Amino acid sequence: xxxxxxxxxxxxxxxxxxxxxxxxxxxxxxxxxxxxxxxxxxxxxxxxxxxxxxxxxxxxxxxxxxxxxxxxxxxxxxxxxxxxxxxxxxxxxxxxxxxxxxxxxxxxxxxxxxxxxxxxxxxxxxxxxxxxxxxxxxxxxxxxxxxxxxxxxxxxxxxxxxxxxxxxxxxxxxxxxxxxxxxxxxxxxxxxxxxxxxxxxxxxxxxxxxxxxxxxxxxxxxxxxxxxxxxxxxxxxxxxxxxxxxxxxxxxxxxxxxxxxxxxxxxxxxxxxxxxxxxxxxxxxxxxxxxxxxxxxxxxxxxxxxxxxxxxxxxxxxxxxxxxxxxxxxxxxxxxxxxxxxxxxxxxxxxxxxxxxxxxxxxxxxxxxxxxxxxxxxxxxxxxxxxxxxxxxxxxxxxxxxxxxxxxxxxxxxxxxxxxxxxxxxxxxxxxxxxxxxxxxxxxxxxxxxxxxxxxxxxxxxx
Amino acid sequence: xxxxxxxxxxxxxxxxxxxxxxxxxxxxxxxxxxxxxxxxxxxxxxxxxxxxxxxxxxxxxxxxxxxxxxxxxxxxxxxxxxxxxxxxxxxxxxxxxxxxxxxxxxxxxxxxxxxxxxxxxxxxxxxxxxxxxxxxxxxxxxxxxxxxxxxxxxxxxxxxxxxxxxxxxxxxxxxxxxxxxxxxxxxxxxxxxxxxxxxxxxxxxxxxxxxxxxxxxxxxxxxxxxxxxxxxxxxxxxxx
Numbered sequence: 001x002x003x004x005x006x007x008x009x010x011x012x013x014x015x016x017x018x019x020x021x022x023x024x025x026x027x028x029x030x031x032x033x034x035x036x037x038x039x040x041x042x043x044x045x046x047x048x049x050x051x052x053x054x055x056x057x058x059x060x061x062x063x064x065x066x067x068x069x070x071x072x073x074x075x076x077x078x079x080x081x082x083x084x085x086x087x088x089x090x091x092x093x094x095x096x097x098x099x100x101x102x103x104x105x106x107x108x109x110x111x112x113x114x115x116x117x118x119x120x121x122x123x124x125x126x127x128x129x130x131x132x133x134x135x136x137x138x139x140x141x142x143x144x145x146x147x148x149x150x151x152x153x154x155x156x157x158x159x160x161x162x163x164x165x166x167x168x169x170x171x172x173x174x175x176x177x178x179x180x181x182x183x184x185x186x187x188x189x190x191x192x193x194x195x196x197x198x199x200x201x202x203x204x205x206x207x208x209x210x211x212x213x214x215x216x217x218x219x220x221x222x223x224x225x226x227x228x229x230x231x232x233x234x235x236x237x238x239x240x241x242x243x244x245x246x247x248x249x250x251x252x253x254x255x256x257x258x259x260x261x262x263x264x265x266x267x268x269x270x271x272x273x274x275x276x277x278x279x280x281x282x283x284x285x286x287x288x289x290x291x292x293x294x295x296x297x298x299x300x301x302x303x304x305x306x307x308x309x310x311x312x313x314x315x316x317x318x319x320x321x322x323x324x325x326x327x328x329x330x331x332x333x334x335x336x337x338x339x340x341x342x343x344x345x346x347x348x349x350x351x352x353x354x355x356x357x358x359x360x361x362x363x364x365x366x367x368x369x370x371x372x373x374x375x376x377x378x379x380x381x382x383x384x385x386x387x388x389x390x391x392x393x394x395x396x397x398x399x400x401x402x403x404x405x406x407x408x409x410x411x412x413x414x415x416x417x418x419x420x421x422x423x424x425x426x427x428x429x430x431x432x433x434x435x436x437x438x439x440x441x442x443x444x445x446x447x448x449x450x451x452x453x454x455x456x457x458x459x460x461x462x463x
Numbered sequence: 464x465x466x467x468x469x470x471x472x473x474x475x476x477x478x479x480x481x482x483x484x485x486x487x488x489x490x491x492x493x494x495x496x497x498x499x500x501x502x503x504x505x506x507x508x509x510x511x512x513x514x515x516x517x518x519x520x521x522x523x524x525x526x527x528x529x530x531x532x533x534x535x536x537x538x539x540x541x542x543x544x545x546x547x548x549x550x551x552x553x554x555x556x557x558x559x560x561x562x563x564x565x566x567x568x569x570x571x572x573x574x575x576x577x578x579x580x581x582x583x584x585x586x587x588x589x590x591x592x593x594x595x596x597x598x599x600x601x602x603x604x605x606x607x608x609x610x611x612x613x614x615x616x617x618x619x620x621x622x623x624x625x626x627x628x629x630x631x632x633x634x635x636x637x638x639x640x641x642x643x644x645x646x647x648x649x650x651x652x653x654x655x656x657x658x659x660x661x662x663x664x665x666x667x668x669x670x671x672x673x674x675x676x677x678x679x680x681x682x683x684x685x686x687x688x689x690x691x692x693x694x695x696x697x698x699x700x701x702x703x
Contacts, residue, residue, distance in 0.1 A: 015699075093484065100595070103605075118525035123504065125606035127591045127613045129486045130518060389543040 026308065060113055063144040071103060081139050081293075082185060093132070101136045109146040143333040246283050254280055255287075286334065301356075350379045484589070485509070487547045491539050497529040503614050505591075508544055515540055550628055560584065564619050566681075572639035572691055573603060579617070582622065590616040594682045601683050627647040 014413055068075040079086040085098035104126055109117045133407040140146045180369045246254075255270035257280075259453055265277045272280055490503045502522075519536040549622065566577040577597075584592070594613035603609075671679065686694070 108606075119521050119524035124610065127594045127609040129484065129505040130505045131514055134514075134518060134521070340528045 029087070035270075060110055061148060066143045066145055069143075069145055074099065078139070082133070082135055098136065101128065102134060102140060105133075105137055105140055106145055213394060250275065251283070251287070254284060258284060345381050352385070465483065484591075486617065487543070488614050488621060489543050490539055490618075491530060491536060493535045493539060495535060495693070496529050496634060498529055498537075500526070500532060504610065505614060508547055515544075548627060560613070562619075562623055564616055566612060566615055568611050568615055568692060569686075570608045570610075571605055572606050572686050572688075573605050574684040574686060575601075575608065575681060576684075577601075577610070578679050581620070583620075586671055590620070597681070601681060603683070 036226065062069065068077065078098070085093055085095055087092075105117070105122050108122060118299060119134055119137050122137050123130045126133050135147075253272045254268065254275075257268040261271070263266040265281055267276045269275055269280050270286075276281075316325075332343075335343070484507070486505045486507050488503065489506045491500065492502075493500045515539060519533050519540070522536065523530065523533050560583040561580050562583060563578055564581045566575055568575055590613045592614065594609045597603075597612060598609045
């Protein structure tokens with residue numbers, strides 16, 4: 001392990017790493033200062049370089065997209081990129097092993113951060129099989145956790161382009177770059193191969209598990225990471241997609257040309273320039289003229305899709321075993337995401353009413369990447385249906401409850417009325433009885449008076 | 464008494480390294496244009512071939528070797544892989560075997576000598592883990608010792624596994640009576656292994672005898688620079 005002198009670098013700019021345009025590195029262009037927990041490194045490089053003056057010897061620069069790193073924790077992106085340690089396939093290859101590799105490599109680098117460590121240094125010092133060590137090393141390298149000083153940031157692009165030029169199959173950066181934080185790759189129709197970074201032209205192979213794309217060459221060569229096999233990839237045709245991108249200018253030219261030349265597609269193609277006859281015809285047919293939206297409102301999208309497809313089957317289709325599915329796939333790619341979603345939803349509605357398998361297949365069973373969104377929207381409609389049923393049940397329940405409540409109140413009112421009537425009657429009786437009592441009292445008084453009179457008369461008689 | 468041999472006969476398994484991870488040890492010793500490259504590491508035979516080529520490229524680049532090394536490295540690793548794979552489909556006989564593993568290595572300035580028993584039936588064993596723990600326990604500072612220890616263990620296990628395959632093959636050829644063959648493997652192949660039944664019988668105890676203690680202790684030496692140079696010179700001479 002010979003000691004290399006620290007690399008001299010030319011740009012003395014402040015510690016802003018150059019945006020590495022070669023890979024699909026994410027947008028944050030600045031680095032974050034990250035103090036290491038290890039004791040300060042006393043050997044500041046002796047050669048006076050133009051590097052920005054290191055304020056502390058123990059400050060290590062880490063790009064901001066690697067801010068998640070911490071010594072004791074494993075971040076989700078780590079488990080995504082290096083699944084071999086986390087899927088439990090082998091009992092000894094676990095997260096603790098991964099942390100041992102990662103921490104040792106980083107510690108090794110930080111012992112002398114001005115020097116880039118090589119993979120051979122790392123693997124010589126680590127106990128384990130070199131394949132896994134290499135993958136961890138590459139992961140850390142790509143995320144800037146090792147070998148990332150201001151000098152190496154400059155030399156990195158050159159190193160990568162050099163290695164890319166030297167050998168077309170250098171999948172060292174394949175795994176991180178394909179699923180790097182910029183999700184641009186998946187949504188644009190221009191596909192870049194994750195391994196050799198070339199534009200995919202005719203066909204590309206997509207792996208859904210790890211979200212990576214490889215060009216045909218890399219796929220054939222087996223340039224994918226270890227956990228995958230040939231079966232995990234599915235083929236995706238590019239040729240029709242790439243050609244389907246008609247710019248507005250081209251469309252305008254096309255329309256002009258058809259107005260002038262009518263059915264003479266040769267002249268039309270010449271006018272448009274850069275497009276073959278077949279392409280012109282195909283695209284012309286696909287232009288929205290309004291007739292496509294007539295007909296059955298629900299089945300409209302799916303049906304019209306099929307019809308135009310019959311006319312437009314000039315362009316080569318993907319090689320899916322089921323031709324109908326392949327056509328649907330082609331269509332959904334052309335039609336775009338929202339239309340495909342709407343078509344899928346419409347199809348699902350029909351499916352729930354009528355058991356029409358072809359319609360459902362056309363809407364649901366496409367193979368393209370857009371179909372994934374369709375499928376998720378299908379799942380959504382299903383979910384909505386069940387939610388609606390649930391809500392209906394709920395509202396009915398509530399109604400019942402209200403009815404019951406109302407009935408109860410009515411009953412109580414009636415009973416209260418009864419009681420009130422009874423009370424009234426009792427009051428009346430009370431009055432009557434009171435009157436009788438008074439009468440009786442008066443009679444009693446009269447009797448008493450009579451008795452008195454009688455006794456007076458008797459007394460007076462005797463006297 | 465029932466014969467103890469039949470109790471320990473096990474159905475033959477497919478060949479594999481008797482460790483948790485089926486990794487194989489690779490040793491390289493290539494000389495091109497006067498440059499000598501010696502290396503040894505553990506390799507996962509199920510990695511795709513692209514891995515191999517890339518590894519070779521990086522090694523050549525990192526160590527600044529001549530480009531003529533590249534095909535040689537690839538070829539050497541591939542031939543060792545092929546040997547491993549040729550054994551792969553075959554049956555391996557494993558009985559109750561506990562084998563002694565010996566370490567006698569010199570890595571840079573550290574010399575380590577050790578001997579311990581290893582259970583071949585334990586397919587969850589992990590030489591890497593063992594090496595890491597050993598280095599940590601002995602406080603070995605040189606980080607290159609760990610991989611060397613793991614590699615040495617693996618090499619010995621590999622050897623033993625190969626022997627098992629060949630012995631199983633021989634037994635199949637020699638099989639005359641069905642019963643008789645079962646007894647042979649026990650007595651023949653366990654020359655180096657310990658007979659568990661004897662150990663655990665009532666006559667002896669499981670505790671190791673005192674005089675054997677020294678054999679099973681790790682001995683660690685740190686050499687000075689002159690010793691290292693002297694030893695290296697001696698090795699070169701004996702090697703040539």
